[in-house]
Amino acid sequence: MTNSIHDMGGMHGFGPVEAEPDEPVFHEAWEGRVLAMQRAMGFTRLWTIDGGRASMEVLPPATYLAASYYQRWFLGLERRVVAHGLVGADEIAAGHALRPGRRLNRKLTPADVPNTLTRGNFERPSAAPARFSEGDRVRTANLNPQTHTRLPRYARGKTGTVEAIRGCHVYPDSAALGAGDDPQWLYTVVFTARELWGEAVDPAVSVSIEAFEPYLAPA
Amino acid sequence: MAADDHPHSHSHSQDHGSELSDLQLRVRALETILTEKGYVDPAALDQIIEGCETKIGPHNGARIVARAWGDPEFKRRLLADATEAANSLGYVSPVGSHLIALENTPQTHHMVVCTLCSCYPWEVLGLPPVWYKSAPYRSRAVIDPKGVLAEFGVALPSDTAIRIWDSTAETRFLVVPIRPEGTEGWTEERLAELVTRDSMVGTGLAKAPAP
Incomplete structure (x- = not known):
């Protein structure tokens, strides 16, 4: 599900991060x-x-x-x-x-x-050239599907910049449904923290997501 | 221990204990069922666990970083294609696709999170620690990175920009921390001892050499 509890970026109230010294690989x-x-x-x-x-x-x-x-x-x-x-x-x-x-x-x-013990490869052949180039300004979609997506809530409807093209990859929104790989171009899109969280935040902070092409439109 | 992982561990320790043993029984039952039905081989499961405890881990990442610190040509290759560069060494556990190296500098500090689940470059850093998978880190890294860094004891110069990488796809990120001063002429093995797991996530800095 898209708007569920796993999508935690930007939530308040979970308290401090507590690191455990010398943490074992498995506790049990x-x-x-x-x-x-x-x-x-x-x-x-x-x-x-x-x-x-x-x-x-x-x-x-x-x-x-x-x-x-x-x-x-x-x-x-x-x-x-x-x-x-x-x-x-x-x-x-x-x-x-x-x-x-x-x-x-x-x-x-x-x-x-x-x-x-080695991660798989999720890159797939592309059906069409990449729509966006490095440096392009893009706006993320405001989408709220009932099914799986990898566009976090905090980064929907926001304007950012394409920083890198990462190749054409399995599209999670399709693969999660068992509907096939439906490969899509993948981009690193960077946002200022102010675009995401408002004017009160530190201007020296920026945040990037890895965004599949269907999440993006020209800004 | 993160608040969301063991919510009853202090106030209801007995409840927690019985809850865990119930879970242990359910896990054992599922393994029995999957084995009896011919879906899994317990010997293969044993080997996966052993591999996670010995083969993968931050010792791999530390050797990659130490090499990059001492070998500018390797660092160039690492920043261009970290999977290719890591696998070219031959002495780290094989690394899968789309590992991306991020170089920390006095100008920019990189820090990595997965707000949606627990994506982590486990070939080079091992399985993620509990804090990385916890609600406090996942929720706050993107909105309050300086507060999170302070909890790790990291204070950056005021003019250092902070860049957060949210691992929302199958790309993975390895931070190359700043090489500590006073390590000129050190061997790769000695340098690797200064490279902590947290420094390769961006929640820490490399250790300073002992005076």
Whole structure:
């Protein structure tokens, strides 16, 4: 969902940032199991990284805030395996399998693991040349879809400058729906903090987002 | 520990404990189901965890930064295409597409956030710390970066511009901190010890050499 609690940029009231000295990679063993299950099930390509994000964004805001990071991953993964028909709700309730599994196109084996420690490539061939060039002034869309988007609320309807073209990439707004890659040009667009937050803020601050072409119009 | 991650940890520690053990049981049950149905191999899961604990991590980023500090040609390549430059070293864990290096200077300080989730260059910095994924950091980095930096003990000169990078796509950002003074002639290995994780996110500076 677009206007949900995950879209936190600019919100007040969450208190100070508290860094933990010498933080371990995982605080509890189950966190590692959740991360590993997430990676292994992602390898099946039954959903995309954006589909995974979307499944956490639909958690009720109170649940999202009360859950730790890996709890959210777990809740999202549990929902996703049921939604994709891989696991029955009766099996979740029983705590073990009640039927044989579906056949998968890809299953992660130990030999594949080294490759999962390198991020995938989301660049795709382009159908058309990039609409914008470095230095162009652009205005971001005022869009509020019910579905997944990567245009944060604080940067909608704002005017900024294209700083770089990053290539043509999988479009999250489409991929999250299972509607295909629909590749789009990706730009770094920089805004003054005053454009985003008003005249009272520090003029020496600027903020950039990575913006897909459908988010942008000429300013 | 961030406020949103363990909301009951102090006032209701017993509730918290039982909540966690319930969660542990559910996680174990899901792994059992996925294994019994033939979807995951527990040996592969073990290896993913081991890789996250040993292969990826800020030691990779520190070596990249240390090399850039001492080798102007490598720094040029790093700022042009950080994925290509990092992989050319051969001694850091392989880096995926679209890593972008941001050079901190006395004029501009870069700081990275993901307001929407937890996007982070984990090949070079490891899995993100809790604070990076927490509501306080995600909400405030874009609207109050100086306040956030102050909480990390970082005070920048008043004439340094601050640039925040919100990781809203599959590009990833590695900050190259300013090389500390008094490190002329140091080896790459010695320089790497001064490069902290936070300095490569932009919430810290590189360590000063011990006097």
